[in-house]
Amino acid sequence: MTLGIRRIAIIGMGLIGGSLALAFKAVKGNTVEIIGIDTNELSLFKARQRGAADSVTTDHKAGVIDADMIFLCTPVLQVTSLVKEIAPFLKPGAILTDTGSTKRYLMEQITAILPAEVHFVPGHPMAGREKSGIDAADEQLFCNKWYILTPATAASAQAVESVRRVVGWTGARITVMDAGNHDWCTALISHVPHIGAAALVNLLTYSEDQDSSIKLAGGGFRDTTRIASSNADMWADICMTNAEPIADSLEKFIHIISRVATAVRQGDRACVHSFFVAAKKRRDELLEMEQMVTEQPLPNGR
Amino acid sequence: MTLGIRRIAIIGMGLIGGSLALAFKAVKGNTVEIIGIDTNELSLFKARQRGAADSVTTDHKAGVIDADMIFLCTPVLQVTSLVKEIAPFLKPGAILTDTGSTKRYLMEQITAILPAEVHFVPGHPMAGREKSGIDAADEQLFCNKWYILTPATAASAQAVESVRRVVGWTGARITVMDAGNHDWCTALISHVPHIGAAALVNLLTYSEDQDSSIKLAGGGFRDTTRIASSNADMWADICMTNAEPIADSLEKFIHIISRVATAVRQGDRACVHSFFVAAKKRRDELLEMEQMVTEQPLPNGR
Structure with missing residues (x-):
């Protein structure tokens, strides 16, 4: 053709x-x-x-x-x-x-x-x-x-x-x-995770022993927050042009974390445990789904 | 000896x-x-x-x-x-x-x-x-x-x-x-990031188009949330035995995210931009610090 x-x-x-x-x-x-x-x-x-x-x-x-x-x-x-x-x-x-x-x-x-x-x-x-x-x-x-x-x-x-x-x-x-659908999906799987990673790095400022925190922050912390090193201008633009999906999703994220914080403070192990179990189950589903998608032949024959 | x-x-x-x-x-x-x-x-x-x-x-x-x-x-x-x-x-x-x-x-x-x-x-x-x-x-x-x-x-x-x-x-x-110091530092650099990753995965439940979100969630999202696949029992125990540092740090994390959410909703680009700049600067410092530590000879001569 x-x-x-x-x-x-x-x-x-x-x-x-x-x-x-x-x-x-x-x-x-x-x-x-x-x-x-x-x-x-x-x-x-x-x-x-x-x-x-x-x-x-x-x-x-x-x-x-x-x-x-x-x-x-x-x-x-x-x-x-x-x-x-x-x-x-x-x-x-x-x-x-x-x-x-x-x-x-x-x-x-x-x-x-x-x-x-x-x-x-x-x-x-x-x-x-x-x-x-x-x-x-x-x-x-x-x-x-x-x-x-x-x-x-x-x-x-x-x-x-x-x-x-x-x-x-x-x-x-x-x-x-659909464009709107795209913006909501990417807010959840890309924009909020990015803001979360940057927030984790900024959280270190609150440490009472910053030297020790920074010293120990190699390995897992470095990997989890890798995306926080990206271009600040590009990400500010993303936030400005996808404001509603990002702000809404951040508020839902805050709601989830607040419930965990309350359960931790109250010593409610069952609630904290079910939170981690749900996350593990859902992430395992993601990996399965991804494998299914990857095993499909590429649509463009390349 | x-x-x-x-x-x-x-x-x-x-x-x-x-x-x-x-x-x-x-x-x-x-x-x-x-x-x-x-x-x-x-x-x-x-x-x-x-x-x-x-x-x-x-x-x-x-x-x-x-x-x-x-x-x-x-x-x-x-x-x-x-x-x-x-x-x-x-x-x-x-x-x-x-x-x-x-x-x-x-x-x-x-x-x-x-x-x-x-x-x-x-x-x-x-x-x-x-x-x-x-x-x-x-x-x-x-x-x-x-x-x-x-x-x-x-x-x-x-x-x-x-x-x-x-x-x-x-x-x-x-x-x-010091043990207390350890608990505060690890809350910031390990426990809160772990809870954050699990919360990101659970956030997908709120998606109005879960199929698309899950389909697109490969790559970066999969990597960012890798730790959410860890043992739920171990992590529930960690939360129960380090409750105060974790709950306090989660609340500070929520505070940081809330400020970003408000700035995004209000279209305050300067505030959002400075948030990303601070994170990038701090993470670059972490990498520098890590390199300095790595370049020091191992104390045990191995």
């Missing part, structure tokens, strides 16, 4: 944009043309050097002209002004997609700006690492990871299919969800 | 007791005699088979007679009744130590029971794994891990030194702390 996707523009040649570009080139070689766009000239230089782009530019408008598909890989809060800037230069029938961690906010913002003849198919690759930037980019970054698409119900089925095929080149497991 | 420690009894030949025994035999061979004690005959059979014990018995009293040092490696809430049972059979000058995760509770309990001529030096190896039992025992389990001793201020310096030397055979990094 020919997709009619010959020219792909990627705005933001960092970890995500660079990894997408490397994966596309690895699979499609010269049958697809990649235009790398970034305000950082060093990132562009490195992207060329690594073979991630056929041409590069710091000019957003010039870069997107004639592109069949455009990937927005910038921080979430930069996306809206970026789309305002490039919208007049997108060709009719072009397909726009993004890689932001929160989806409803961006859908509302972008749908209001975009010309009717440009298709928007929001996306969220659930892949990342502690390091960022083009140096950390890796053509295998998305392989076997979830890549969620959250098109509006009115979105063109053909545009969704095109994004699905192109993203499929990365080896990702693609799934389609 | 001769320690006068020739005969070591280990009560509870599971992961911790079995790993101690294997490490002692690996370093000292036949110059030390290990008596493996457990109510589970299969564990004893396997301990002999793996060379972890020179002799084994299900009879606590018979096993501890003539032992120079006794390691209690049973669940915390079994220790008190166990010490009551064996106390009359311990020889004068014998040194008793334990491996429980909470220390003040046990010190109070055991000090009240133990004859004056038996020395008690509480210990806590900060090592473990998801698997338990003698099958999971490993002579390297404690290597480079913290092993905390919390002797009472009135404890015999010679007894403390003896435990330090014997534990040193495992390659652990040994540090001495």
